[in-house]
């Protein structure tokens with residue numbers, strides 16, 4: 001092993017020397033670069049960059065652009081890769097520039113297979129071209145007149161170089177792990193609302209973690225109103241994006257080579273090269289605490305962050321690592337969890353929180369009441385925390401342990417439910433101090449990739465040194481900051497200060513202001529959901545929808561504020577934005593953005609929606625609800641999903657409204673599990689309400705399914721569809737029963753869809769999309785809530801193909 005690494009180091013060194021003096025820095029038409037010839041490397045005129053084949057595993061090669069100067073350990077730093085998800089063989093594979101001006105990468109196993117091809121269109125008049133590597137690190141295919149036919153800058157992988165813009169249809173995709181360069185689960189991209197974001201994009205979940213999704217983008221210095229969607233790092237180390245994200249590298253100024261890389265751990269980092277040492281320093285990073293990167297550790301595990309060595313995943317007492325090789329699978333209990341069983345105790349874990357996923361929030365509970373509640377339910381743990389705002393304790397009962405992390409500044413405590421018989425049944429004080437009870441391992445996943453070529457073992461051991469190097473880099477940066485007179489904290493402050501915000505992201509209005517804005521509550525634009533909605537013009541000329549709640553003075557001002565600030569923190573392009581509120585005397589008002597095109601209900605009545613809009617509304621509404629259910633700070637059920645609560649902006653993009661109102665309006669039940677009373681609208685309500693079953697997110701999914709059926713069929717739920725039986729008898733059937741009946745009755749023929757489809761939709765609908773919507777609608781309206789998908793699964797089902805369409809072809 002050691003000899004092999006040494007050999008490749010020598011090779012890299014040789015290449016560097018050998019090619020810097022080469023004077024053939026371009027590839028002509030009809031010629032190719034071979035994987036077998038180490039001299040087949042294009043080098044930029046300034047010698048900084050090289051392009052050629054590079055090993056990524058045993059007998060696995062990628063066509064790569066890298067920084068010519070190797071790192072101190074001899075490893076290469078990749079900048080761009082043509083075929084990251086489909087490595088080629090070490091024999092007879094080559095990159096060729098065809099006479100037709102196409103660049104192709106072929107893997108000659110038995111028959112040559114085209115693995116990758118440049119996407120340029122071929123025009124006869126550009127009959128002459130050459131492929132060269134520019135000083136910027138951009139690999140370009142140019143004509144005689146210097147016209148660019150294709151460039152690597154247009155298809156970034158995980159790195160942006162100075163001068164390489166990130167634009168509308170481009171994204172950075174992280175590597176899978178330290179040792180596996182194939183596409184991973186994190187992305188940097190411009191979202192539909194024009195904001196540059198970091199997202200975790202797994203098959204099951206997709207969630208935003210930068211900018212912080214629990215606060216308004218606006219308060220994190222971002223704007224949605226510039227739709228040019230362009231971001232670029234310049235060579236002085238200054239990054240500017242059209243959404244106003246900007247930062248400077250810690251060593252701001254011209255000089256060092258820099259790169260902005262979305263690392264495998266989901267953090268976006270700016271690096272500068274220290275040429276003498278061959279070491280990359282981190283000079284900026286998006287997330288100062290990597291435990292806040294979603295998906296850092298799997299379910300039931302706790303992420304803890306040590307600025308020296310980075311994030312670590314651990315299992316709480318009573319749990320063990322599920323898959324020894326991969327923290328993504330999290331931890332599993334070593335005991336049988338049972339509901340309503342008094343043979344359990346609680347272990348106190350200080351400074352630990354499992355973010356989100358509360359089953360319930362119990363207010364003004366004593367500790368004993370919390371314990372009791374958890375013992376008699378299926379609760380796995382609870383959080384008990386004092387809220388100085390209202391001088392009371394709250395108890396968050398957790399039925400799922402996700403996004404666990406521990407940081408010393410967090411004042412809450414988690415109480416984990418473990419069997420009495422369990423060996424950890426010691427005085428609680430000891431447990432929380434004994435860190436060796438937390439099984440902790442360095443965050444690292446190794447990965448074996450199988451391809452059609454048999455098992456390519458994509459593990460470069462030389463590359464694992466990169467990991468070590470990264471740790472050195474981080475430590476050096478601290479040292480560097482320290483030396484330049486900044487405190488070691490400066491790095492984290494620097495990284496976040498632009499994004500630190502006030503806790504409540506919106507304005508408090510006086511009653512007088514809102515009365516003037518609505519000219520004495522004159523223009524009524526909606527009714528329901530606990531109040532009447534008026535149109536108004538705010539002092540800053542923005543047009544607003546102002547809702548006057550009926551539940552006047554039902555709750556104290558502080559309590560109202562606490563709830564409103566929760567709702568105000570929810571921020572998603574498919575949720576209506578709350579701009580402010582008024583709580584004055586008896587008056588309770590909410591101020592929302594105004595939506596030009598009214599509600600989906602109005603539009604369904606007018607038949608003003610074509611298929612394209614209907615499909616967008618289906619997907620957008622699902623995304624908004626998925627965000628409510630799974631993304632945000634406190635788990636919010638909508639409980640009244642219906643076309644009246646889906647509003648359409650000027651471009652007919654849907655936004656869900658009236659969420660969180662169930663919390664504002666129901667204050668009377670002693671347990672404050674605001675679900676003790678039936679809520680919702682006839683026709684859209686899930687069977688759980690009727691049969692008095694537990695109310696979960698699945699009630700919203702049911703209502704959403706009914707909304708889909710209403711959009712497709714043009715028929716109103718709640719009144720029933722008239723049907724005629726075989727003997728001529730007439731009755732009315734529930735909408736969902738009717739559609740399912742048509743489907744079952746069709747027995748394999750295809751025309752049942754036409755029978756249920758609203759004639760107003762007509763022929764312009766995309767059949768593929770229609771089939772997906774119907775399938776989703778049927779699944780969502782299953783009577784048994786366990787058979788309904790989750791909202792994020794719905795998003796995946798409806799929009800999944802759109803995402804996958806951009807993927808590279810793979811061997812499977």
Ligand SMILES: *[C@@H]1O[C@H](CO)[C@@H](O)[C@H](O)[C@H]1NC(C)=O
Nearest residue numbers: 118119120121154155169170
């Ligand atoms: C090739 O792909 C890049 C990046 O996706 C894009 O900007 C460019 O327009 C494409 N070129 C053609 C001819 O499709």
Ligand SMILES: *[C@@H]1O[C@H](CO)[C@@H](O)[C@H](O)[C@H]1NC(C)=O
Nearest residue numbers: 045134142143144145146147
């Ligand atoms: C093309 O670019 C090269 C290098 O920048 C330059 O020397 C040459 O004059 C250019 N050719 C044309 C036709 O502009």
Ligand SMILES: *[C@@H]1O[C@H](CO)[C@@H](O)[C@H](O)[C@H]1NC(C)=O
Nearest residue numbers: 226227228230240241242243
């Ligand atoms: C939008 O952003 C681009 C790039 O940062 C900038 O050049 C442009 O002036 C901005 N447009 C507006 C209207 O602010």
Ligand SMILES: *[C@@H]1O[C@H](CO)[C@@H](O)[C@H](O)[C@H]1NC(C)=O
Nearest residue numbers: 363364365366390391392393
């Ligand atoms: C909280 O609970 C205590 C004891 O159960 C009670 O005395 C107090 O009035 C409650 N406070 C509020 C605001 O409900």
Ligand SMILES: *[C@@H]1O[C@H](CO)[C@@H](O)[C@H](O)[C@H]1NC(C)=O
Nearest residue numbers: 430431433434435436437438
């Ligand atoms: C911590 O727990 C481990 C294993 O449970 C035990 O061996 C060790 O003695 C404990 N340390 C302290 C300081 O209690």
